[in-house]
Amino acid sequence: MLNRILALTLMAALVLSACGGTQPAPTGGAAPSPAASAPTTAPAAPAEPTIAPTTPSLAAAPPLKVLAAQSFLADIAQNVAGDRLTVEALIPRGVDPHLFEPTPADVRKVADSNVLIVNGAGFEEFLESLLANAGGERTVIEASQGLTSRTAREGEVAVMSSEELSDALCVEAADLFLAAEEITAGADRASAVELGMHKEEEHDHGHDDAHEHGGMFWQVALTRQADGTYAGFLKWDAEGGEIAIATSGGALVVTSIDANAAVEAEETLTLACSGLTQALMMDVEKGEHLLALSGFREPQATLMISTPGGHHHHDEGDPHFWLDPTKVVTYVANIRDGLISVDPAGAEVYRANAERYTAQLNELDRFITEEIARIPEANRKLVTNHESFGYFADRYGLRIIGTIVPNISTGASPSAQQLARLTDRVREAGVQVIFLETGANPQLAEQLARETGIRIVSDLYTHSLSDADGPAPTYLDMMRYNVKQIVEALQQG
Known part of the structure; x- marks a missing residue:
């Protein structure tokens, strides 16, 4: 029994000696410190730094994309x-x-x-x-x-939805219905009936309502075709500008006689008023146009040509x-x-x-208000690439003189007549600067600048942020940068 105890004691001593063999020996003969003499174990991995949360810490976030x-x-x-x-x-x-x-x-x-x-x-x-x-x-x-x-302010071109335009046309149709006159349409292009739309002719025909509303309303007699449908042609002397041509069914194609090409419809509206069923919204230039009516099921068609107040349209209004x-x-x-x-x-x-972010937005609003106040009141006028700054102008007291692209979308194209009207407005208002978004095609702006002497500021961020190292990497940065560009340009006149 004694031998077994001695053996176990010797074994324990050997184990303890092996465990302490890797501990470095004290140097300089100094007595070991209490920490050094404590039992040694592998050091624990350093703890991750604790970062104070910027927002309340709740349950773990779900893996949402x-x-x-x-x-x-x-x-x-x-x-x-x-x-x-x-x-x-x-x-x-x-x-x-x-x-x-x-x-x-x-x-x-x-x-x-x-x-x-x-x-x-x-x-x-x-x-x-x-x-x-x-x-x-x-x-x-x-x-x-x-x-x-938004609703356009005085002096601006209004933005109307399709529904609003449809309602406006139906109101005009109801008002003008009693002023309708019957016209026998030409059976072919050569025999097309002349349709005058000059203001003095409107008065000659006694259509005071038509003059007031900017539209003319007719009952048109058509010619029966071999397939049983009815068709005809009208020659129309147009004043130019944005118009609506509404019909009581069938198909209608507008051709510019000089260019001998169809005028592209900007939008087709479905109507249900005063016998009208559809309307084509388009922009026509001054001159003679041919209206081809075909596919009507009745020998008489109802036709209205209207200038809907110079309104532009967008399906949902201004989304900016x-x-x-x-x-x-x-x-x-x-x-x-x-x-x-x-x-x-x-x-x-x-x-x-x-x-917290709403407070930052309110501070941004105060900043913009103070910055815009630095612009002389006579200079607070905007000409932009397309219709995007309406809400900005409403909030901070600027006036929109016009846009190169008279549309909410940058994908639209202005007609020559629209550009001419913008040139006139720029000259009349004494505007000195036009603002373009980054990436916008500067060709039309440069043409406007040549004709009016207007300066171009071409680096506003409106629909996209810049890269991280650019001037507008966040929404707040984007707005501050744009305001700085606008204020600096308009302060100069």
Whole structure:
């Protein structure tokens, strides 16, 4: 028994000697410190640094994939999401959303997403087909929901929706119906009846209502065709400008006699008023035009030619709400509520972030107000590439003289007559500067500059942020940069 105890003691001594063999010996003969004499173990891995959260810490964020259509919208949404979610932009920076065409890779991004944030108000014209191609289900947050499209102020060209234009035409038709006169249309081009539209002729015919409303209303007798339908031709001496030609069925083609080419319709409206069923919206130049009527089921067609107040139109009105930061407050609220709906556990985070970012938007609004006040009041006039600065002008007291592209979309093209009218307005108003967005084609602006002596400022960011190292990497930076460019240019006159 004693031998067994001695053996166990010797074994324990050998084990302890082996464990301490790697400990370095004290140097300089100094007694070991208490720490040095403590039992040694492998040092613990250093702890990760603790970072104070910028937003309340709640349950772990779900693995949601969040897409925003535009880069500025992704930045706004990221400020609401904070560190809890990552928001990716669908449209790359520098790409005009009006001209964006989704690639198969973009469709896959949307297909993989759980949340898609869009501006709304008709801005994403590609959205319907993109969602159809992507399939699946996701939450779509419309940032501009609840905002009302602006109404043009005095001196501006109004932006009307298709529904508003349809209503306006129906009102005109109702007012002018009693002033209708019957015209026998020509059976072919050679026998086409002359249709005068000059103002003095309107008075000669006694159509005071027509003169007041800018339209003329006729009952047109047509010629029976071999297939049983009715057709005819009219020659129309047009004053030029934007017009609507409404009919009571059938097909209508407008041809410029000088150019011998069809005038392209900007939009076709479906009507249901005063016997009218459809209207073609178009821009015609002054001169003779041929109206070809065909495919009518009745021997008499109703025809109205109207100048709808010089209105331009867009299916949903003006969607550029984000250029007024006070309206972006609504964006923030909609994004906050949308994220809470898909991630209720993050509600406190999203509310806190939204409140903080809203305060920054209010500060931005004060900054812009102070900066615009530095512009002499007589110089607070804007000419831009297309109709995008309406809300900005409304908020900060600027007047929009005109736009090169008289449309909400940058994809539209102005006619020669529209450019001529803009040139006249620029001269009459004494405007000295025209503002273009980055990436805009400067050709028409340069033509306007040659004719009027106007200066061009061509680097505003409106639909896309810049790269990270550019002047507008965030929405707040974008707005401050644009304001600086506008103020500096308009201060000079």
